[in-house]
Amino acid sequence: MTRESLLVFTPSGRRGRFPDETTLLDAARQLGVDLDSVCGGRGICGRCRVEVMEGDFPKHGIHSEAAHLSPIGPVELDFAQRRGLADGHRLGCTARLRGDLLVDVPAESQVHRQVVRKEALPLELEIDPVITQHYVEVAAPDLADPSSDLRRLLAALEQQWDLTGLDVDPAVLPGLQAALRAGDWKVTAAVSNPHPPVLARSGGVIVSVRPGFQDYAYGVAFDIGSTTVAGHLADLHTGEVLASAGAMNPQIRFGEDLMSRVSYVMMNPGGAADLTAAVRDCINGLIGELVEAAGVERDDVLAMTAVGNPIMHHLFLGFDPIELGGAPFALVTDLAVERRAADLALDLLPSARIYVLPCIAGHVGADAAGMVLAEGPYRRDELTLAVDVGTNAEIVLGNRHRLLAASSPTGPAFEGAQISSGQRAAPGAIERVRIDRTTLEPRIRAIGDRHWSDEPGFSMVPTGICGSGIIEAIAELFLAGIISPDGVIIESDRTARVRRDDRTFSYLLWEGEPDIWITQNDVRAIQLAKAALHAGCKLLMDHMGTTTVDRIRLAGAFGSHIDPLYALVLGLVPDCDLEAVGAAGNAAGTGALMTLLNRDKRAEIEQVVRTIEKVETAVEPRFQEHFVNAMAFPHRIDDYRHLAAEVELPARAEMTGARRGRRGRTG
């Protein structure tokens, strides 16, 4: 009779008795212990490395010894020479049980390990990508027993990986025979299986078959904005973001803002196809930059995810956006969309898997869904207000019990349009403004120069003012008393900078080539935009039956670059404790990246989106009411005036500097 021994895995604590000579990998699989493997137990990939613990472990009721495993043999020796194997570590696929044993599965050997991303992915995420790799040894064809190459591949995947019910992407078969022969009947099959659980591996689609052992695969995540298209390229195994790139959305030549692009489509039959081709070309170009920057092969990019506002979403997918141009703003689909790269004319392997997050409503897009996923208000008890400010502000309010969403027509003022000296966030744009409360003299900082204008070393010649700059300028003028709570620039004998301009007054923010003014019209444009945003937020709060929120998250390029303090000073968002207001970065893009690296996140956001209650601002009479009430600046001005004094601490400048590294900013 075969002897049995006790085997305990940490950190899971799973344990069981196994016949001697069982490999640690087999035992782990039987116990459901999360131990990785790509090569299928051939000592090639090293993903199943475990650490053998020696000694008495009373907590686990076991005495464990390294000698309770089969000795290190040629496979492990070879691996150790090629890739290194730390003392006390063994390959789980090769080491066989010969006595009681405690083994630890280090984080890097877990399939579903947590990774902490610092930049693109500002949170912990369990890596469980939609694409998994399976190295197999396929039987060679035999004249006496004819069966196709595909049948033998499928048999190998079933026998060596328990993969059954697999489908094969149409683009894989034409290259199958060459890959099998180039790999001498050893290949790595990449399988897309969007549906959990991974342990019950069944179904799925073979998306590539590469010769030999291939330990890598990549994915790209895109945030398709009206102004900027930004993408990340990530290693699907480690979750590491290897490259990021951004570009102007070339659709701009068809119209600066969303509605002018929809108008273009309305006026030009077939115009939607031009816009679709433009954005796909842009994405194809960025994919080229990403693979070059990361030093990977384009054909090894096997998955892509994308978010965008409803019109970008439709144009990317090849849907005519014309219905989104007017009430009732009917989306083609508000389900998640799965495609092959070939379906979307993307310059990837035709079989590469494309996933587009669901839109929430006709004005609340897949970008908002990405923000919801990244910010996760539905995982919290506190009431979160999350806002992505663009030409339309997309607003989500809620907690684990209930989620509401709406959009609000802010117009393009926050992006610097409709502002007399407005410009995009680019070098030369004024982005920070301080007004001395006594002298009423300004200090500014412009993009491209770390110095304030009153510091030695300041050398930038300002060319205009960007969205975050105009917010600061108006808020500071308000705090300095030059702008009234009603938004009127007041004639002043304390400064020569306020000058009459026909029937109104303007403030000369910068004297140079050109002069940069804050005009009464500029203030009105910002008032209209912020009133729309504020009213949308209030409307959701009404629906939620609340007058306060616990936290506010400002997302998107503009949202991430405005100072929360000034957002509160001007009343862009409802009152909230300043500490509870924060920038969420490119939350939409983060959401896209999350669905690339963890397939459970797809089911999660799809389920969450279904529960979101949509509020249509256009049909709510109270929206107009809130809008009118929100035109003035808040009355809690003294609170803010006090806080604003702290703004000039050095730490602030440092924070701003760190932000500057981001790409694709328009704020």
Place this chain on the structure above:
Amino acid sequence: MTRESLLVFTPSGRRGRFPDETTLLDAARQLGVDLDSVCGGRGICGRCRVEVMEGDFPKHGIHSEAAHLSPIGPVELDFAQRRGLADGHRLGCTARLRGDLLVDVPAESQVHRQVVRKEALPLELEIDPVITQHYVEVAAPDLADPSSDLRRLLAALEQQWDLTGLDVDPAVLPGLQAALRAGDWKVTAAVSNPHPPVLARSGGVIVSVRPGFQDYAYGVAFDIGSTTVAGHLADLHTGEVLASAGAMNPQIRFGEDLMSRVSYVMMNPGGAADLTAAVRDCINGLIGELVEAAGVERDDVLAMTAVGNPIMHHLFLGFDPIELGGAPFALVTDLAVERRAADLALDLLPSARIYVLPCIAGHVGADAAGMVLAEGPYRRDELTLAVDVGTNAEIVLGNRHRLLAASSPTGPAFEGAQISSGQRAAPGAIERVRIDRTTLEPRIRAIGDRHWSDEPGFSMVPTGICGSGIIEAIAELFLAGIISPDGVIIESDRTARVRRDDRTFSYLLWEGEPDIWITQNDVRAIQLAKAALHAGCKLLMDHMGTTTVDRIRLAGAFGSHIDPLYALVLGLVPDCDLEAVGAAGNAAGTGALMTLLNRDKRAEIEQVVRTIEKVETAVEPRFQEHFVNAMAFPHRIDDYRHLAAEVELPARAEMTGARRGRRGRTG
């Protein structure tokens, strides 16, 4: 309390009690009675017409009266005016039960009715196409309750048709909004659901959404031969073949026979793509001819099926056939292949569903699978030998207990190649030959002229001899004693038509421009071809452990045009009762058509193909032995000589005439 009444349906005999006011269609569905409907119970399509039976029906234990139904209302009146409604007939969707009733479901109102096809489909087939049509009324979008057009369409399909878990083809969404609005929120969705049973409607893919009520959809079935490509267009609802068309396979410019095309691919990198493009172009052209001939719209062709030998199969699907050019003849796949038209660059709606039958082995293709399906040896007790003769003969032997398949390298002699005066089956080709046993003078008939050469009215100028003609010529010369059982043309003083030709003799079959000879080399070429075919059959019989077969079916263009008698005289196939040898027509194409019109046939042939045992002639030493033994002509010559005397009965000529109507013949 609601009153209940008894309802009995014939011919099924299904019965049940239902609350009064239940519609007959609802009741039929609850009982699983096969009653059709496309419009979903709106009195539009009339597919649910039933006949009300009046009187006492003791067998069913019911007294039935027309008055036991709700009176004819406006919907039925309108339908009767538009389309007509016979006396005693009612629309099942509208008529409501109000008392005991016996209703008959006529054949045309059954979903799964039997249709008998006369030409392209020479057998009874239950119609159950892969595409079903569903008329739905979709909710219009509502600003106050935003949901996408797709979501409302899916909800309508679930609510009105119990269709759940539907997927949507990528090509459908771009046109969805326009279709819904053009149809004023009434559309017909075509759903592809290859997997039975139809009553448990779930899953499936929406392949088109057309405005309004659309009662029609079409499919095409193709037989892709090395020489000829032939297709049928059928109405997916009625099963009727509306048009047929054929064309030369344009790949011929890359090589006359299969092996020379494979050589072309080997010599020319990228050559496989040229061959793929050529055959797809040909199919696209034929689709154009078919839709024009049938007077239907190309976009209403929603399904296609195809068969072909392994090399045609691979080239059509875009697979390099190079591995099929040499041992071990590994197929890319021997599974059935499902594709979208877009995947194969076919000029159909991109979402149209393409189904290619499975290949059996490296030399036994999807055409053989089609033949197996059409001939159905696996449904019979008798042992059937089915042969499709081309450059490779594909041979299947078996019955309900066991099926064997092999291919045999007959070479192109049967197609008129390698024959001194050989030509394709085209006007002018000699196809029938009789040699007077006494005078040794020939009579011939040529394609394009119904008269024998000794009849008044014969006017054709023969230009050569085709496959079936050379078979008859050699068999008749053998029966007349001019060719010996060993295949030698014997010097004769009884006729001047046998003339010395270097060291051998030839027979002058036709004197004209040109003279048409049967040379010793011609006889040898046919002997080699027929010996290969015969040996392949014998090899399968050996494997089956039998020395006789019960029936022989000769399929394909050549097989359908040779006279079974002469096939036996020359020993193309093993001995069999003459009456048990028959032409199977284009059995491969018939199989393709069957899988177009009945989705169960797909599962059926896939399952059968898996059970077929493949015999590889190249590795069987006995094949060589059989081949050598089969070179001579059979010894049962006296039996055949007797039978051959009957050949000239007038009925024979008539039969031959009927056959001439077929397209795409090469025999």
